[in-house]
Amino acid sequence: MLAKRIIPCLDVRDGRVVKGVNFINIVDAGDPVENAIFYDQQGADELTFLDITASHEKRKIILDVVEKTANDVFMPLTVGGGIKKLDDIRDLLNAGCDKVSINTTAIVDPNFISKASNRFGSQCIVVAIDAKRYAGSTPEFPEWLKGNTPMDDLKVENGAKWEIYTHGGRRARGIDALKWAIFMEKCGAGEILLTSMDKDGTKDGYDLELTRAVSTALSIPVIASGGAGNLEHLYEALTIGAADAVLAASIFHFRQYSIGDAKRYLNQKGVPIRL
Amino acid sequence: MIVIVDYGMGNLRSVEKAFQKTGADVMVSNRPADVLNATSVVLPGVGAFRDCIGNLETLGLASAIKESISIGKPFLGICLGMQILFEESEEFGLHKGLGIFKGNVPKFISTTLKIPHMGWNKVTLRKKIPLFDGIEDGQYFYFVHSYYVAPVDDEIIAGTTEYGGTFTSMIAKDNVYALQFHPEKSQKIGLKIIENFVKIA
Numbered sequence: 001m002l003a004k005r006i007i008p009c010l011d012v013r014d015g016r017v018v019k020g021v022n023f024i025n026i027v028d029a030g031d032p033v034e035n036a037i038f039y040d041q042q043g044a045d046e047l048t049f050l051d052i053t054a055s056h057e058k059r060k061i062i063l064d065v066v067e068k069t070a071n072d073v074f075m076p077l078t079v080g081g082g083i084k085k086l087d088d089i090r091d092l093l094n095a096g097c098d099k100v101s102i103n104t105t106a107i108v109d110p111n112f113i114s115k116a117s118n119r120f121g122s123q124c125i126v127v128a129i130d131a132k133r134y135a136g137s138t139p140e141f142p143e144w145l146k147g148n149t150p151m152d153d154l155k156v157e158n159g160a161k162w163e164i165y166t167h168g169g170r171r172a173r174g175i176d177a178l179k180w181a182i183f184m185e186k187c188g189a190g191e192i193l194l195t196s197m198d199k200d201g202t203k204d205g206y207d208l209e210l211t212r213a214v215s216t217a218l219s220i221p222v223i224a225s226g227g228a229g230n231l232e233h234l235y236e237a238l239t240i241g242a243a244d245a246v247l248a249a250s251i252f253h254f255r256q257y258s259i260g261d262a263k264r265y266l267n268q269k270g271v272p273i274r275l
Numbered sequence: 276m277i278v279i280v281d282y283g284m285g286n287l288r289s290v291e292k293a294f295q296k297t298g299a300d301v302m303v304s305n306r307p308a309d310v311l312n313a314t315s316v317v318l319p320g321v322g323a324f325r326d327c328i329g330n331l332e333t334l335g336l337a338s339a340i341k342e343s344i345s346i347g348k349p350f351l352g353i354c355l356g357m358q359i360l361f362e363e364s365e366e367f368g369l370h371k372g373l374g375i376f377k378g379n380v381p382k383f384i385s386t387t388l389k390i391p392h393m394g395w396n397k398v399t400l401r402k403k404i405p406l407f408d409g410i411e412d413g414q415y416f417y418f419v420h421s422y423y424v425a426p427v428d429d430e431i432i433a434g435t436t437e438y439g440g441t442f443t444s445m446i447a448k449d450n451v452y453a454l455q456f457h458p459e460k461s462q463k464i465g466l467k468i469i470e471n472f473v474k475i476a
Contacts, residue, residue, distance in 0.1 A: 001437055003395045003415060040462065045395055074293055076417060076460050096288045098460065121284075121322040123391055123419045190391055190419075221389045244389055274395040274415040 003274040004238045005045035005245035006262050007078075007223060008252040010035050013052045015061040017253075033068045039252070040073045042259035045274060047073065048101070048193075048247060051081035052168075063095045070096025080128055080193070089116055093124065101193050103128040104166040106184065107173055110144045117188030126223075127189040130169055131162040131177035131210055132197040141174035154179045162210055169197040181214045181222075189220060193247065196226040203229025203250070211241030223247050231257060231265040238271050277476050278313035280340065280356075281305040282330040284322040290353065293459035293466060299473040307339035315476035316343045319459075320355025324364040324380065324422070327355050328372055337373060344375055349476045350451045354420060357446065357453035361424055375451065377427035388439045391421045396444075398434040398456065404447045406433075406471045414464055416456035418444075423455060 010017045010032055017030045036047055047069075051062045059082055066079060079092050080101030089100050106113050106127050117125045134156050145151040153176075156163045160176035181192050194214050196207035206227045215222040224243035228234060228251050237243045251257050267273045277294065281287055281303050294301040294317070301317075302309065310316055318340065320327060331337040344350050352360055359372045364380035372380070383390045395415040400407060423442040426432060434445030436455070446453040452472065458465035 001396065002392065002418075005394050043462075070289060070292055074289070074296070074459060074466055075462050076419075094288060096292065098289070123321060123393070123421075191393065219385075219388075219390055221391070221393050244394070 001272045003045070003272045004243075004266070005223075006234070006259055006266075006273075007046045007048055007245055007247040008039045008044050008259065009048040009050055009225070009247050009249045010253070011050045011052050011249065012062060012065060013054075014058050015053075015065055018052070032065045033072070035253075036069045036073045036077075039259060040075055043263065043274070044075065044259045045245070046076040046078065048078040048080065049097075050101075051079060053082065063091055066092060066095040066097045078126060078193075080126070086116060086119060089120055089124075093120065099124045099126050099191070101126040101128045103130065106187075107142055107164065107166060107175070108144075113184060113187040113189055117190065122188045122190035125189055126191045126193050127181075127184040128193040128195065129177055129181055129184075129214075130165045130195045130197050131207075132165050132169070132172075134160045134163040134176075140172060145175070154183060161213070165197050169200070177210070178213055178217060182217055185218050185220050191221045191223065192218065193223045193225055194243075199227030200225070202227050205229065205233040206237040206241055206243075206246070208236055208241040211237055211243050215242040215244065221245065231262055234262055235266055235269055235271065238266065276313055277301045277315050277317060277473070278309050279303045279317045279319060280310060280331075280336055282327060282334060282336060284320070284326060284330065287319055289459045290317065290319040293469050294473065296466060297470045297473050299469075299476070305334055305336065307335040310336060310339035310343055313343065313348065315349035315351070315472075316340060317351045317353070317472075318356030318359070319353045320357075320359065321419075322355060324355065324358060324366040324372070325368070325370045327359055328370055331359070331373075341373060341375070344451055347450045349472070351472050351476075352446075352451070352453035353459070354455060354457060357455055358422060358424055360446075360451070360453055361426070364422060366422055376424075376431060376446070376448070378425050380422045380424055382422050383439065385439050391419055392423075392438045393419045395461075396436050396438065396456075398436055398444050400434050400445075401432050402447065404433050404452070405475055406445075406447065406452050406468055408471050410464060410467055410471075415461075416444075416454075416458070416465065417460040418456045420455060424453075
């Protein structure tokens, strides 16, 4: 039986690990390669680097981090953040990462996901979706989606519960998160990394309704993200939320729990887990 | 010298690094001559069947691989490198493979299972093979694939995995080993398999 996956996430800026709380108040906390080895030894099922390096000139640093990580860590590695071109994906894969996670570029360029999955295979294309409960504000609907009839269905006005945000949760995009996820699957996404912007950084638990809605609507795997504060939250996301994997940063990063703690807990509760 | 076949697709780097980690004498090449001169051959694989067989044929690697297998060189196929050994696949239309083994490569079809089959799943051994020396039955390995092999000859099946039903996750016949999972991504236990292959290579 396929095991549910536990995925620690490391936010990396300028080649160093950081952790944002609600994407603000970032604290420096170490070397990404050392952190990766630490999680590998603990039996993490995969590892994700979210590159939040702002300046374009420093973006190559992540390639070096990936390369060094891949020398010592033999588990699936995903890198997200700042991927704009197909060559960015190629460079990351060549450096030794297995999957790339794409957020804003999927929204800005309609064909990017299908082009990427055609070239590199859908198994390595993760679409990251930052979703927030739709409050009914006036949304900004991306230019490319306007007037494009079937695409108009993706607008939040048409009964959306969650809206897509980009730029670390600062920019509403006027797109229905659930319909967007379905559309991304059709475009060739191999997996969805679903972050609740309402829950991220709260330690209050995942948005279970959002997770379940997206996971049950799709036939590709869904990773729940945003809000993990304790082990029960992981359990809820994998059962009530029907997620295939859970991603968490601070509970592991600040050593509140080890990956082993999480796995033993989930195993005891009957979740299929690789111990 | 172990040659990892480069056919312009997939993540060769992690396969190469995993072999290097075991201290093996390994080289990545897309030249048929290197494949023919190799003591053993590794065919990794991520991507589409159609592109894989297309590239292997264009580069002249298909015949070099077949030749290497037929003269008894140890061969390790990984993921797509396993699927390509069969006669044909339905991925993006019907495409012919290398035809080393009889059988085809169907897609997982399910309304309840997530596809791709992505993550850690157990391999149940059907026979004792040197690749699994020191590895217990029923261990977890990392998978990522939407298609699986359906061999005609039951004898070649060395391991199976449950996903919806039972599918063939490992093949062993004489000098040919093939794995649906990724040993290079399966942490310590995956490296153990690579180490075992290096011993016979």
